[in-house]
Amino acid sequence: MHDIRFIRENPEAFDAALARRGADPVAAAILALDEKRRAVATKLQEAQSRRNEASKAIGKAMGQGNTDEAEALKAEVAQIKQDMPALEERERELGEQLQTALAVIPNMPFDDVPEGANEESNVEVSTWGTKPEFDFEPKEHADFAPDLGMDFETGTKLSGARFTFLRGDMARLHRALGQFMIDRQTREYGYTECMPPVLVRDEAMYGTDKLPKFAEDSFRTTEAHWLIPTSEVPLTASVMGDLLDESALPIRLTALTQCFRSEAGSAGRDTRGFIRQHQFEKCELVSIVKPEDSSAEHERMTGAAEAILQALDLPYRKVLLCTGDMGFGARKTYDLEVWLPGQSAYREISSCSNTGDFQARRMNTRYRPEGEKKKTEFVHTLNGSGLAVGRTLVAVIENYQQADGSVLVPEVLHPYMDGVTKLEPVS
Incomplete structure (x- = not known):
């Protein structure tokens, strides 16, 4: 398995190493998949953070007698909870796709390994x-x-x-x-x-x-x-x-x-x-x-x-x-x-x-x-x-x-x- 951080930081070097093994370049495809996964993960984190903030705000609004605001916050929290399972499932799917893609990429040869086809x-x-x-x-x-x-x-x-x-x-x-x-x-x-x-x-x-x-x-x-x-x-x-x-x-x-x-x-x-x-x-x-x-x-x-x-x-x-x-x-x-x-x-x-x-x-x-x-x-x-x-x-x-x-x-x-x-x- 390859280090995704290495691929992010060294995409050209990664493809060059695979080319020495006769493999096609894959860094761009891997990084595109990784970007999708990270974007969904960010949305999920933002949703979790907003849910926590809104939940705390509900109590504050209720304490101040602001019933309308409290109800609006409750509705927002309910919607976030309804949306989160789909985000979690999408993150899991993209994570599995990334792992599957990485799992079939051969290892990178050391520099002192001679290059050749067979x-x-x-x-x-x-x-x-x-x-x-x-x-x-x-x-x-x-x-x-x-x-x-x-x-x-x-x-x-x-x-x-x-x-x-x-x-x-x-x-x-x-x-x-x-x-x-x-x-x-x-x-x-x-x-x-x-x-x-x-x-x-x-x-x-x-x-x-x-x-x-x-x-x-x-x-x-x-x-x-x-x-x-x-x-x-x-x-x-x-x-x-x-x-x-x-x-x-x-x-x-x-x-x-x-x-x-x-x-x-x-x-x-x-x-x-x-x-x-x-x-x-x-x-x-x-x-x-x-x-x-x-x-x-x-x-x-x-x-x-x-x-x-x-x-x-x-x-x-x-x-x-x-x-x-x-x-x-x-x-x-x-x-x-x-x-x-x-x-x-x-x-x-x-x-x-x-x-x-x-x-x-x-x-x-x-x-x-x-x-x-x-x-x-x-x-x-x-x-x-x-x-x-x-x-x-x-x-x-x-x-x-x-x-x-x-x-x-x-x-x-x-x-x-x-x-x-x-x-x-x-x-």
Whole structure:
């Protein structure tokens, strides 16, 4: 959500920031709607003030024996009371229209975000690791993982396309990855482990900018709950409506949860394999910080996600997304893209975003600076994957594949695998 005062004071700068994202100018329309709302609010305040003044004057007129004046004042008060509900309803309607208009405007990018229309304009910041060399032609995971327990057929039989049934050591490896991630994020990076609900109300989805714009990308139950597309939603919304003490910041939360996405906007993409699923597991990172700390926190969060890839010895690159490729609520985003030998390509495995105060305004989450009695400020929120478990599983399978179809288990995962160091094809 945007600050209407900023738009009033900087309409040209606001439109220029949106233009960098390829969005049309909206400041004039927003301000026209805001002016209508403020005009009605002024009329309402004037009516309330006049009602109070006239009510007091009635008693004075009666005390002076001026019956005609008292009756006239009573009639005026009655008319004001009759007119006020319509003014109140009009103010409410215009306020809702303004909120609706603001709710679908994307966030403004930071100045250091490169401008561009799509992923072609993203900027590679760094690379890490050495791509593995094979004495055979490496395969895509979808071509050999079924023999290791990645059962696409049963997943489809049970639930349809983009669902998978993991078995045996493949399921164990998936579990090991998730446990390893949550352990590292809590023990080494100070995130507090949480177990949030995976069903949330509209307010939580709206506050984290998933509604109204992206309703079609999520699943909704018949009882009007939403299945979370990421635990960013409940973790961030856990402070929805709160007034926090400065001493409570930063708040760093993590959760390993199931996530659910309809993938309505990705028809035809990654239909093979385990890359893009309707149901998947992810270790999410969320930070709630003071505004002046959010840029440094963004770097810290991205580093925490990178550390998982480094521990697994998976080659990757860090990419700064351009204005046209960033998510709706982001002001700046780093993507981590892991190397997949079977595809001979880098693929996204984590996005870490700084949303500034965009979500905080939607959630009405503030903090009181130390020493202040009345002044409050909106917090900044950040979110990132540390990491997407399924995509990490794919990366491990492809990077550690052997000529005989087996897969070596990364050494760092051995303590989680109960002695299993290699996934063997099931005969």
